[in-house]
Amino acid sequence: MQAPSSRAVHLSEWQKNYFAVTSGTCTAVQKAEAYRAQVLRVQYAWANSEISQVCASRLFKKYAEKYSAIVDSDNVETGLNNYAENVLTVARAQRTDSDQWQSGLSLSNVFQMRSVQEMMRAGEKLRGSLLAPADASVVIHGGAVVPDPPKSSVCGGSRESDPLTKPAHGTGWTPDIPESGPSGPLSAQPPVATNTPKTCPMFSAPFGDLATPLFGNVRKDNSSAPKASPGLSLFLPRQPRSPAGGEGPWDRSAFYGSGPAEALSAPTLSEALRNTEGNGHREEGGLPTFKTAKEQLWVEQQKKHHPPARVAAPSYGGSGVKKSLGASRSRGIFGKFVPPVPKPDGGDAHGGVQHKPDSAGPAEPAPPVDERLKSLEPKMIELIMSEIMDHGPPVTWDDIAGVEFAKATIKEIVVWPMMRPDIFTGLRGPPKGILLFGPPGTGKTLIGKCIASQSGATFFSISASSLTSKWVGEGEKMVRALFAVARCQQPAVIFIDEIDSLLSQRADGEHESSRRIKTEFLVQLDGATTSSEDRILVVGATNRPQEIDEAARRRLVKRLYIPLPEASARKQIVTRLMSREQCSLREEEIELVVQRSAGFSGADMTQLCREASLGPIRSLQAADIATITADQVPPIAYVDFDNAFRTVRPSVSPTDLELYENWNRTFGCGK
Numbered sequence: 001m002q003a004p005s006s007r008a009v010h011l012s013e014w015q016k017n018y019f020a021v022t023s024g025t026c027t028a029v030q031k032a033e034a035y036r037a038q039v040l041r042v043q044y045a046w047a048n049s050e051i052s053q054v055c056a057s058r059l060f061k062k063y064a065e066k067y068s069a070i071v072d073s074d075n076v077e078t079g080l081n082n083y084a085e086n087v088l089t090v091a092r093a094q095r096t097d098s099d100q101w102q103s104g105l106s107l108s109n110v111f112q113m114r115s116v117q118e119m120m121r122a123g124e125k126l127r128g129s130l131l132a133p134a135d136a137s138v139v140i141h142g143g144a145v146v147p148d149p150p151k152s153s154v155c156g157g158s159r160e161s162d163p164l165t166k167p168a169h170g171t172g173w174t175p176d177i178p179e180s181g182p183s184g185p186l187s188a189q190p191p192v193a194t195n196t197p198k199t200c201p202m203f204s205a206p207f208g209d210l211a212t213p214l215f216g217n218v219r220k221d222n223s224s225a226p227k228a229s230p231g232l233s234l235f236l237p238r239q240p241r242s243p244a245g246g247e248g249p250w251d252r253s254a255f256y257g258s259g260p261a262e263a264l265s266a267p268t269l270s271e272a273l274r275n276t277e278g279n280g281h282r283e284e285g286g287l288p289t290f291k292t293a294k295e296q297l298w299v300e301q302q303k304k305h306h307p308p309a310r311v312a313a314p315s316y317g318g319s320g321v322k323k324s325l326g327a328s329r330s331r332g333i334f335g336k337f338v339p340p341v342p343k344p345d346g347g348d349a350h351g352g353v354q355h356k357p358d359s360a361g362p363a364e365p366a367p368p369v370d371e372r373l374k375s376l377e378p379k380m381i382e383l384i385m386s387e388i389m390d391h392g393p394p395v396t397w398d399d400i401a402g403v404e405f406a407k408a409t410i411k412e413i414v415v416w417p418m419m420r421p422d423i424f425t426g427l428r429g430p431p432k433g434i435l436l437f438g439p440p441g442t443g444k445t446l447i448g449k450c451i452a453s454q455s456g457a458t459f460f461s462i463s464a465s466s467l468t469s470k471w472v473g474e475g476e477k478m479v480r481a482l483f484a485v486a487r488c489q490q491p492a493v494i495f496i497d498e499i500d501s502l503l504s505q506r507a508d509g510e511h512e513s514s515r516r517i518k519t520e521f522l523v524q525l526d527g528a529t530t531s532s533e534d535r536i537l538v539v540g541a542t543n544r545p546q547e548i549d550e551a552a553r554r555r556l557v558k559r560l561y562i563p564l565p566e567a568s569a570r571k572q573i574v575t576r577l578m579s580r581e582q583c584s585l586r587e588e589e590i591e592l593v594v595q596r597s598a599g600f601s602g603a604d605m606t607q608l609c610r611e612a613s614l615g616p617i618r619s620l621q622a623a624d625i626a627t628i629t630a631d632q633v634p635p636i637a638y639v640d641f642d643n644a645f646r647t648v649r650p651s652v653s654p655t656d657l658e659l660y661e662n663w664n665r666t667f668g669c670g671k
C-alpha cells in the first residue's frame with residue numbers, strides 16, 4: 001500500500017504534467033518529454049502494483065500514442081519530425097537539443113546517405129531473425145524513417161509494413177551530411193552504439209497485450225502494440241541515465257533480470273508463471289521460488305487428482321498402492337487427519353505426522369511405515385481413509401433440539417477429556433465406548449456429526465452395514481485396519497452407525513463371515529476400551545438396541561437413550577426451521593403445532609415443516625409460479641401446518657416406543 005503522501009505526490013506530478021502539456025506554452029520537445037515521463041510513471045505504478053495491468057495497458061497506450069504523435073509529426077510547430085536529425089546526430093555524435101536548430105536534411109535526401117542505405121541492406125539480411133539488442137538498435141536507426149508513404153512506416157511491430165523490406169527512395173543529396181565510412185554510422189561511431197537504447201529497456205511495454213518490441217522486429221507478431229517504439233527508441237538516447245543500481249526504471253530491469261529488452265517484457269513474467277503452474281516450481285534462474293498460497297493449492301490439487309504412481313512400501317508386503325493414502329480426500333472437518341504412514345521429515349508422538357503436501361515423485365524411496373500398520377494391507381488402509389467423515393457442514397450442539405441429558409453426558413465424556421486429558425485420568429478417565437440408542441429419526445446420527453465437529457478428534461465414521469456388505473470376506477480385516485489406523489491418529493472417535501447390523505446377537509444360522517467380523521470387532525473394541533493409553537472412543541448408534549450382542553453391550557459402557565423430542569424440543573425445531581423462511585405463525589399457533597405434533601420424532605418434525613413450507617406455493621396458480629419473484633411468495637401460515645398434519649404422521653408407533661423405554665430402563669445409563 002502506498003502511503004497517502006506518496007499518492008498525493010503522484011497526483012500532483014500527474015496534474016502538473018497535465019497542465020504543462022495542455023497549457024500551450026511548452027515546446028514539442030517538452031511535450032514529448034512530458035508524455036514520455038507519463039509513460040514511465042505508468043510503468044512505475046504498474047511495477048509497484050499501484051495500478052492494475054488493464055489500467056496500465058490503457059494508460060500506456062494513451063500516452064505512448066500521444067508521445068508518438070508528437071515525435072512522428074512533421075509539423076514544424078507541433079511535431080518533432082526529427083528522425084533524420086537523430087540519424088545525423090548519431091552520425092556526428094553531436095547533440096541537437098536546441099529548439100532553434102534547423103536541420104539541413106530533407107525527407108528525401110536522407111535516403112541518399114550511404115550509411116542509411118547500408119543499414120537498410122543490413123536490415124534486409126537480418127530480417128526474420130531475432131536480433132541481439134545491439135543489432136536491434138541498428139534496425140531502429142535504419143528503419144527510423146519517415147511518416148509519409150514511401151515513408152512507409154518505421155520500425156516496430158506497430159507499423160504495418162517493414163521498412164527493411166521497403167526501402168524508401170528519395171532524391172537529392174546534401175553534401176554537408178558527413179559520411180561515416182563503409183560500415184555505416186553505427187559501427188563507425190562506437191560511442192553512439194553504447195548510447196543506444198540497448199541499455200534502456202524501459203519502453204519494452206511490460207503489459208501482456210502491449211508487449212511492444214522495443215527493437216523493431218524482436219516481436220513482429222504483436223500488432224496491437226502502441227506506436228511508440230520508433231519515436232521512443234530515437235528519443236531515449238538523449239535521456240539521462242540512472243546510475244547502475246540506482247532507482248528508477250532501471251531497477252525494474254534488475255528485478256526482472258539484467259538484460260535486454262525482452263527480459264523485461266511481461267511475456268517473460270507470464271512464462272515464468274506458466275512454468276510454475278506446469279510443474280509446481282519455478283525454473284532455476286527465473287523468478288524467485290516463492291509460491292502464492294493459490295499456486296501452492298493448485299499444485300497440490302493437481303497432485304491429488306493425478307497422484308504419481310507410488311511404489312508400494314516393501315514393508316506393506318501387499319500389492320502396490322495406486323492412490324496415495326488419504327490424499328484423495330480432504331482432512332475431516334477439523335483438518336486433523338494425518339496419514340498413517342509417517343514421512344521421513346518428522347512425526348508425532350504416535351508415529352503419525354501431520355499431513356503434508358505429497359511432493360514425492362515416483363522415484364522417491366518408500367517412506368517407513370508405522371509399526372502398527374505393517375501387518376495391514378495398504379488397500380485396507382486406503383479404504384479406511386476413505387471412510388473418514390469429512391462431508392457436510394459442521395453441526396453444533398445447538399442444532400440438536402432437546403436430548404439435554406445425552407448432550408451433557410457426551411460433552412463430559414468426549415469434549416472435555418479431549419480438552420483436558422490431564423484432568424480426566426484414572427477413575428475420571430472417559431469411557432471408551434458409547435451407545436446411542438432410540439427410535440429412528442431422533443438425532444443419533446446428528447449427534448455423531450456433532451461429536452465429529454466439536455471434539456477436535458480424528459473422526460472415523462463407518463456404517464456397520466458397509467463393513468458387512470461392501471467388503472464381503474474382508475470385513476474383519478477392515479475392522480482390524482480401522483482400529484489400527486485410529487490408534488495412529490489419536491485422539492480418535494470411531495462412529496459406527498447402525499451398529500446393530502454389526503453386533504447383532506450371534507446366532508447358529510449366521511454367515512461365517514459376519515461371525516468373524518463380529519468377533520474381530522469385539523476383540524478390537526476390547527483392546528480399545530481396556531487400554532488406558534489409547535485415546536480412542538467408539539460411538540455406536542442404533543435404533544434396534546435389543547439386537548445387540550451382550551458382549552458388545554458390555555463394552556459400550558455408556559448407553560444413552562435418545563428419545564422422541566419433548567414439546568420444548570419440538571418447538572425449538574419448528575422455530576429454528578421457520579426462522580429461515582418467510583413465516584407468519586404467531587406464538588400461539590406455534591404452540592398449537594407443538595401440541596398437535598406429540599409423538600413426532602425430530603425427523604418427523606422436519607418433514608412437517610417441509611410440507612407446510614410448500615403450502616404457500618401450492619396456493620399459487622401454475623402460471624404465477626413461472627413469473628413470481630421469490631419475495632412475492634406468501635409467508636407460511638398456520639393453515640399450511642394444518643394441511644401438513646393431514647399427510648405427515650409420526651413414524652414411531654407407541655408399541656415401538658415402549659420397547660425402547662423398556663430397554664432403556666434395563667440397560668440405559670440415563671436418569
Ligand SMILES: Nc1ncnc2c1ncn2[C@@H]1O[C@H](COP(=O)(O)OP(=O)(O)OP(=O)(O)O)[C@@H](O)[C@H]1O
Nearest residue numbers: 399400401440441442443444445446543602603606
Ligand atoms: N433432536 C433433533 N434436533 C434437530 N433436528 C433433528 C433432531 N432429531 C432429528 N432431527 C432431524 O431429523 C433428521 C434425521 O436425524 P438422524 O439421522 O440423526 O436420526 P437418527 O436418530 O440417526 O435416525 P436413525 O435411527 O433412523 O438412523 C436430522 O437430519 C434432523 O434434520
Ligand SMILES: [Mg+2]
Nearest residue numbers: 444445497541
Ligand atoms: Mg442414524
